[in-house]
Amino acid sequence: MQIDRLERIFLFLTVTLLAGVLMAIVLSVVHDGAELPTQAGRINVAEVRDTAPFDAPGVYETAPGKYQAVIIAKAWAFEPAEIRIPVGAELTFVVTSIDVIHGFQVWDTNVNAMVIPGQITEVSRTFDEAGEYNIVCHEYCGIGHHGMFGKVVVSG
Numbered sequence: 131m132q133i134d135r136l137e138r139i140f141l142f143l144t145v146t147l148l149a150g151v152l153m154a155i156v157l158s159v160v161h162d163g164a165e166l167p168t169q170a171g172r173i174n175v176a177e178v179r180d181t182a183p184f185d186a187p188g189v190y191e192t193a194p195g196k197y198q199a200v201i202i203a204k205a206w207a208f209e210p211a212e213i214r215i216p217v218g219a220e221l222t223f224v225v226t227s228i229d230v231i232h233g234f235q236v237w238d239t240n241v242n243a244m245v246i247p248g249q250i251t252e253v254s255r256t257f258d259e260a261g262e263y264n265i266v267c268h269e270y271c272g273i274g275h276h277g278m279f280g281k282v283v284v285s286g
């Protein structure tokens with residue numbers, strides 16, 4: 131079997147591209163600490179507001195420097211829409227939806243998750259810089275989708 135010169139070049143480029151993508155994934159995990167949002171449990175959609183912790187959405191200090199934001203995503207808002215934490219705090223978002231699939235992305239961070247009815251999504255991040263971080267829904271969820279946002283206010 132003879133491999134044409136152009137085929138050899140194409141094979142080389144293909145393998146190089148795959149190796150590059152694999153390297154980028156490994157670097158993002160090892161160097162930048164990227165991690166997948168975890169499914170933290172299941173929940174009955176009809177009973178979200180009667181089930182802890184979603185019976186009391188809000189921000190709670192769970193340990194010194196550690197906070198938990200319990201958030202309900204619904205068409206077309208996050209509840210609560212504003213989360214206030216001190217600088218340096220490790221914040222764990224615990225999110226679920228009471229209607230359709232929503233997205234949950236915090237700008238300028240690697241927090242990016244899907245919020246699926248019946249599922250509890252959990253993702254953590256340490257906020258080392260003061261400022262306002264917008265939260266947006268990145269999954270089209272209906273006519274009011276463009277107005278579905280919130281923010282994390284980190285103050286020093």
Ligand SMILES: [Cu+2]
Nearest residue numbers: 267269271275
């Ligand atoms: Cu949306």
